[in-house]
Amino acid sequence: EDQVTQSPEALRLQEGESSSLNCSYTVSGLRGLFWYRQDPGKGPEFLFTLYSAGEEKEKERLKATLTKKESFLHITAPKPEDSATYLCAVQVERNNRLAFGKGNQVVVIP
Amino acid sequence: GAGVSQTPSNKVTEKGKYVELRCDPISGHTALYWYRQSLGQGPEFLIYFQGTGAADDSGLPNDRFFAVRPEGSVSTLKIQRTERGDSAVYLCASSTGGGLETQYFGPGTRLLVL
Numbered sequence: 367e368d369q370v371t372q373s374p375e376a377l378r379l380q381e382g383e384s385s386s387l388n389c390s391y392t393v394s395g396l397r398g399l400f401w402y403r404q405d406p407g408k409g410p411e412f413l414f415t416l417y418s419a420g421e422e423k424e425k426e427r428l429k430a431t432l433t434k435k436e437s438f439l440h441i442t443a444p445k446p447e448d449s450a451t452y453l454c455a456v457q458v459e460r461n462n463r464l465a466f467g468k469g470n471q472v473v474v475i476p
Numbered sequence: 477g478a479g480v481s482q483t484p485s486n487k488v489t490e491k492g493k494y495v496e497l498r499c500d501p502i503s504g505h506t507a508l509y510w511y512r513q514s515l516g517q518g519p520e521f522l523i524y525f526q527g528t529g530a531a532d533d534s535g536l537p538n539d540r541f542f543a544v545r546p547e548g549s550v551s552t553l554k555i556q557r558t559e560r561g562d563s564a565v566y567l568c569a570s571s572t573g574g575g576l577e578t579q580y581f582g583p584g585t586r587l588l589v590l
Contacts, residue, residue, distance in 0.1 A: 370518075398576045409480075409567055409581035410519065417576075453518055457576060461532055462507070464579060466518030 368393040372454050372467035379474050382443050387470040389454030390436040399437050400464060401430050402453040410453055413439075444474045478502065480582030482568050488588045489558055497553040497585045501570030508551050509569040509579060510543055519567050525551060558589045 369392040379385055391399070398417050402410035414423045416432035423430050427448060429440040439452055451471045455464040481500040489495050501508050507526055511519035521535040525545045533543070540558075545551040555562055565586050569579040 400578070402581075407583075409583045412578050412580060415576070415578060455518070462524055462575065463509070463521040463532065463535065464511075464519070465521070468516065468518050 368456060368458060368465045370454055370456055370465055370467035372452075372470050374470065375468065376471040377473070379441075379444050379472065381445060381474055381476050384440070384442045384444070387439040387441070387452055387472070388436060389439070389467055391454075391456050392435075393456050393458050393465075395459035397457045397459050399432055400455045400457070401437070401439055402455065404451045404453055404469070413452075439470075441472070444472075446474045446476050448472065449474045480568055480570055480580055482566075482582040482585050484585060485583065486586045486588075488590065490590050491558060491560060493558050493589075495555050495558055495587065497555075497566050497587070499551045499553070499568030499570075499582060501549065501551070501568070502580060505570035505572055505580075506548070507571045507573055507577070507579075508545060509571075510551070510553050511567040511569065511581075513565045513567055513584070515564075522553070555587075558587075560589050563587055563589045 371390045373388045401413040404410045414430040419434045427442045431438045451469040453469045455466040483498045510522040513519045523543050524532040528548045540556045543553045565584040567584045569581045571577040571579045
């Protein structure tokens with residue numbers, strides 16, 4: 367069974383305090399790993415897709431990396447508007463569904 | 477351009493009633509997905525359509541749940557004899573195809589079964 371585990375579940379950061387979110391996965395035949403951002407009462411918003419170990423992608427203050435066992439989402443000098451739940455999901459070769467972790471809830475305090 | 481839209485945004489019903497949830501995907505997207513998200517959890521896969529046909533319905537929890545996409549665009553998720561445990565946010569996503577293309581999500585329908 368495909369498993370996706372995200373840690374920490376919740377994180378409070380001071381504005382400007384950089385940190386990293388972890389997504390570890392156990393799957394057979396990874397096709398891609400996705401990061402989404404979800405604000406309260408909204409649907410997930412796409413951030414990144416990573417396809418192979420060693421790949422990195424950046425967008426503003428966010429940087430996603432991938433190894434064979436886990437992915438990290440680095441938040442550099444966060445601002446209050448970065449407060450959200452960050453969801454990690456994997457897609458495997460044998461089907462098209464996304465299997466999600468529970469999310470990392472991030473609160474950035476001004 | 478327009479994103480995925482879902483109606484209604486909120487639905488309150490009584491135990492035992494029938495409900496229909498609608499999803500309007502991004503224009504031109506052939507793949508459509510339904511997920512269910514409970515409080516504090518990540519979305520959980522329900523069903524995937526490629527065109528008009530259900531290519532994978534293995535995530536539907538039981539036979540009270542059914543979904544259709546008759547013309548390959550709009551989809552309706554139907555829940556019969558609702559139970560309190562069906563209360564959740566039902567999310568719809570669409571993508572250009574059924575492979576590794578990005579799935580774009582709608583805002584969800586919040587279903588509350590009393």
